[in-house]
Amino acid sequence: MTLDLAGRGVVVTGAGRGIGAAYAKAFVAAGARVVVNDLDPATATSTADELGAVAIPGDASSEAGVAALVDAARAELGQIDVFCANAGVARGGTEAVDEKAWEVSWNVNVMAHVRAAKLLVPDWLERGGGTFVTTASAAGLLSIPGAAPYAVTKHAAVAFAEWLSMTYGAKGVRVHAVCPQGVRTDMLWSSGSAGRALMEPGAVDPDDVARDLVAAMEDGRFLVLPHPEVAEMYAHRAADPDRWLAGMRKMAAALPAVTMGTD
Template sequence: MSPGDGADRPGPGPGPEGRAPLGQGVAGQGVAGQGVAGQGVVVTGAGRGIGAALARAFAEAGARVVVNDLDADAAKAVAEQCGGTAVPGDAAGVEGLAALVGRARDALGEIDVWCANAGVAPAGGSDAPAAAWALAWEVNVLAHVRAADLLLPRWLERGGGRFVATVSAAGLLTSLGSAPYAVSKHGALAFAEWLSATYRHRGLRVHAVCPQGVRTDMLTSSGAMGEMLLAPTAIEAEDVAEAVLTGLREERFLILPHPEVADYYAVRATDPDRWIAGMNKLQRGLEKGGAL
């Protein structure tokens, strides 16, 4: 736990434009719905997987949801499922993000919660093509930085907002077989930590979501390595979405849909040599099994 856990939470009072105050529950709501009913939520990369599950879960909890994805048909399908608004397009580049934020504000009035969920997982090590490194950094890190830059002025003026970063346990640990993914996810976690440490006292709440294996297309595309390492403990995307809503309600920075990740992280922090030796043992096993 950090020294600031549980501190500086916003007190009760009227929210902007008559909405419920950020982070406050509403009488009659269930646990998952507290603090999000009536809120304007944007989910990037929401055409499938975790993003789609997040969009549906927020909508079921009473939020007004903008569904974003590069795949316009997928975004529209999810929006129809949850009664949200589809705003397809790029959620990483400077121009694409500016357009997304503008259209989301047109649809919602205000953006109360931004879920930076879009992500990529290019394979390879130090030999990965420069384009793979650039893509991982652009989508997994810079998209978060650019979104925050666009959202912060209004959030700080209002005195609140929520930034939810879908990071991955790879941001706390590592990801064998994909250096660009592991490195960029560490960057995403570092930026989320910086945001929270810098702006928490001004009402910003930041949440870093760090699951291990989730039964999505990304896990399927990881092939034999994913099957050996992640599939045995993989959970559904809906489980991640439920953990996110609970984490928001409980005001937790680190959201761990796989609780055991906390134990792995503790070993990494207290005995890094032991942890690296264990990861190298896994690497050797993957190589022997033909997964790498």
């Protein structure tokens, strides 16, 4: 298919910096009308001004925050054609980590997507089309040692994207799950020694992720894998889960504790 983004209304959450800012830049370059959302008003405004987009700061994870964003974006754009649920948090720790780390991870990494889809899908079904982009992680396909809230919620984000695609894909709703390994962003630098040991080798730039997303949209591919080797590892996991788990145990034993934020 030929992807025509000219004049399309696009919303990107967590777009003040990193992968989200790269998405926004790519969509603007393709002629789309873009809303830059970020919890930090200063970064949202700075990025939007730089790109010639529109800043709509706010919390894109709470029910009220998502509703406010969708309403404001529709008022600005007329309609939302592409929604990129990109905002995410990385919380480390085991099952014993504080409840707040689980709550924040669940709200930002999963429920933000559910809440956005609840508001967007009915309109897309009525119009016959729309695109939902989930920024997940290779951790959502392969897991990651030492960061239970992150691994579990990124798995859930991929699962929800799959569910959206299987339920509405034949009705014009396109869904893409972006699952990179290391990306050179603030999240990578703050992931602690273990996180960096796992993700920094072979890390790609945010612009590379955005390029691969646009290519996947052009091709109609669900999974977006900026690190192609993830596909092979994912296949090995499915083919022999016991062998895969044994390998993950060895990896976990060889790494220091992951020190992603736990607040």
